[in-house]
Amino acid sequence: MTSEERKQKRYENRQKKRKQKAEEICGKTFEDVFTYENMVDASKSCCTGVRWKTSTINFETMLLTQADTLQERILNDEYRFQGFKHFKTIEHGKERDINALDIHDRTIQKCYCDALMTEAYSRSFIYDNSASLPGKGMDLTLERLKQHLIHHYHKYGLEGGIYQFDFHGYFASIPHEGAKERLCKHIHDKKLQEIGCQLIDDFVTLGGVEQDVDNPHGVGLGSQVSQNIALDYASPIDHYIKDVCRIKGYARYMDDGYVISNSLKQLEEIRDYLIEYAKSLGLELNEKKNVITPFANHSFRFLKMRIRLEPSGKVVMKLSHNSIKAIRRKLQIFRLWVDEGKFSAEDAFISYQSWRSHAQRCDSYQTLHAMDIYFVKLFQKELAERNNKFKCTLDAKWDYEVGWIYFTSIREYKAVLAELDRTRYERYMNGFVPLCDRWEWRMQQRSKSAEAFAILRELRENFYLPVESNN
Numbered sequence: 476m477t478s479e480e481r482k483q484k485r486y487e488n489r490q491k492k493r494k495q496k497a498e499e500i501c502g503k504t505f506e507d508v509f510t511y512e513n514m515v516d517a518s519k520s521c522c523t524g525v526r527w528k529t530s531t532i533n534f535e536t537m538l539l540t541q542a543d544t545l546q547e548r549i550l551n552d553e554y555r556f557q558g559f560k561h562f563k564t565i566e567h568g569k570e571r572d573i574n575a576l577d578i579h580d581r582t583i584q585k586c587y588c589d590a591l592m593t594e595a596y597s598r599s600f601i602y603d604n605s606a607s608l609p610g611k612g613m614d615l616t617l618e619r620l621k622q623h624l625i626h627h628y629h630k631y632g633l634e635g636g637i638y639q640f641d642f643h644g645y646f647a648s649i650p651h652e653g654a655k656e657r658l659c660k661h662i663h664d665k666k667l668q669e670i671g672c673q674l675i676d677d678f679v680t681l682g683g684v685e686q687d688v689d690n691p692h693g694v695g696l697g698s699q700v701s702q703n704i705a706l707d708y709a710s711p712i713d714h715y716i717k718d719v720c721r722i723k724g725y726a727r728y729m730d731d732g733y734v735i736s737n738s739l740k741q742l743e744e745i746r747d748y749l750i751e752y753a754k755s756l757g758l759e760l761n762e763k764k765n766v767i768t769p770f771a772n773h774s775f776r777f778l779k780m781r782i783r784l785e786p787s788g789k790v791v792m793k794l795s796h797n798s799i800k801a802i803r804r805k806l807q808i809f810r811l812w813v814d815e816g817k818f819s820a821e822d823a824f825i826s827y828q829s830w831r832s833h834a835q836r837c838d839s840y841q842t843l844h845a846m847d848i849y850f851v852k853l854f855q856k857e858l859a860e861r862n863n864k865f866k867c868t869l870d871a872k873w874d875y876e877v878g879w880i881y882f883t884s885i886r887e888y889k890a891v892l893a894e895l896d897r898t899r900y901e902r903y904m905n906g907f908v909p910l911c912d913r914w915e916w917r918m919q920q921r922s923k924s925a926e927a928f929a930i931l932r933e934l935r936e937n938f939y940l941p942v943e944s945n946n
Contacts, residue, residue: 501595505666508590509549514542517586521578534578545582556580556677576698587670588699595661596707601717603726604710607702613778614836616728620777621790623724627735628788633770635737637724638746639777641764642753645730646705650757651675651691654704661707674700692757705729708756712749720745731764733777742767780837792837799842802830803849810853820857 476484515538522535534541548554557577576584597608603619605611627635642648658671678701679691694701709727716725716734724735736742746767753760768775774783779798783791806827812818827850834843851858 497598500591500598501661502663503591503667504664506550508667509546509586510590511543511546513586513590514546514582515539517582517589518542518545520589521581521585525578530578541579542582545579549583554583556583556673584674584698584700587667587674588703591662591667592671592700592703596703599661599710600706601710601713604706604713605726606706606729608706613728614833616726617778617780617792617836619726620733620782621792623726623735624782624784624790625788627724627737628784631737633784633786635735636739636742636767636769636773637775638734638736638742638767639764639775640732640734640746640749641761642709642730643759643761645709645758646696646701647693648758649692649694649704649708651679653757654694654708657707658704671700675704709758711756712752715748715752716745728778731778739767739769794834794837794839794842798834799846802827802846806850806853813854813857820854823854824857824861 518534518538518541522531522538525531526535545554557580593608600608603616605615605619606613654675655672658675659668662668662671675694676691678694678698694704706729709730712732713725713727716722720741722734722736724733726733734742734745736745746765750760750765766775770784774781776782776795779795781793781795785791806823809818809823809826813820813823831843831846834846
């Protein structure tokens with residue numbers, strides 16, 4: 476057997492394995508998807524993060540019974556979806572329409588997506604399609620962008636540029652007919668196809684999207700089904716750029732994407748093609764965000780970051796001005812809600828920590844430190860009452876009387892330490908607490924710097940009693 480024959484044989488074996496894998500996933504039956512085990516897992520997952528709701532508490536109290544009942548009703552074709560709860564929210568200064576589901580409807584959709592839809596759809600995704608998928612997200616997209624820029628610099632330097640595109644009203648523009656065709660392509664079981672098509676139709680028939688029923692389009696936000704559809708519907712564009720244009724520097728995060736090339740003319744050709752191809756899919760590109768940016772002496776914005784490829788080859792990522800303004804407004808609103816009793820301080824801490832975990836990946840240390848100071852000033856009282864230290868770059872010291880003490884600099888720490896020690900001495904003089912060697916030893920253990928020892932010596936000279944009088 477020649478080398479070419481062996482190569483062909485290996486290719487045939489890979490194709491055979493891929494076909495078997497596709498049949499295992501896409502060929503699942505109705506009974507394979509809606510098993511009791513899958514329904515229980517979906518029920519538990521739907522309760523995560525919303526256990527404060529009364530409906531969730533009632534549902535979780537009888538979780539196993541609820542899962543069994545839902546499975547029986549869906550297998551007997553007796554279950555009917557109850558519809559969406561429509562509300563608006565503001566995210567980064569932009570108003571978004573959210574369509575929330577009842578926990579029973581959400582459990583059915585969760586089971587359908589986790590056991591079948593997500594896995595069947597993701598088989599055809601490129602690696603750099605990274606939104607709303609397990610193990611992927613915004614951080615991975617930014618890391619891949621950094622890798623693509625470094626790889627481009629090693630081959631071409633600052634030659635060329637980056638083309639960025641964004642779909643206008645992406646979720647609200649997806650045609651139902653196109654979404655159904657792609658669903659039937661990925662899922663082979665007729666009954667499962669009917670359920671999937673019904674879930675798509677429900678966005679109109681159950682009030683998820685406000686529009687003319689004769690022209691159905693749009694899947695709305697707040698549903699796992701809509702996330703999978705949005706990831707898949709623009710997938711042909713991904714394969715065109717990756718497979719036809721042979722461009723490695725490409726990624727898409729839901730409706731935001733970029734293309735890196737050493738030729739600005741090639742980027743213009745791709746832009747013209749995508750404008751026409753998007754129209755054929757029933758989509759429209761956002762003119763303001765459909766731009767080509769040369770690398771030389773220019774920076775660009777992507778996913779709330781201001782990014783620049785330096786002449787040295789270093790990729791600099793900094794927080795965008797709009798992102799900083801948005802989180803400051805958000806913290807101000809949280810402060811107001813905490814004072815009014817509408818929001819817990821712990822939820823505010825979690826929200827800020829989530830934003831900070833993303834922001835600390837960029838090169839905006841001073842900005843991040845300033846945000847930490849602003850955050851601590853807003854929630855100083857609540858932070859001091861916490862049992863556990865809040866994880867941020869601000870230093871914190873444990874004090875057995877007041878708990879965790881947050882400070883932003885060594886100067887502030889020295890002032891706080893001195894004030895605490897003066898207060899203890901005054902309390903000692905009034906007979907409230909004893910001044911003993913144990914206290915002084917703890918102060919010495921806590922004070923590791925020369926500046927702190929200087930404060931301690933100053934306190935001894937000005938406030939402490941002589942050693943012989945302590946006996």
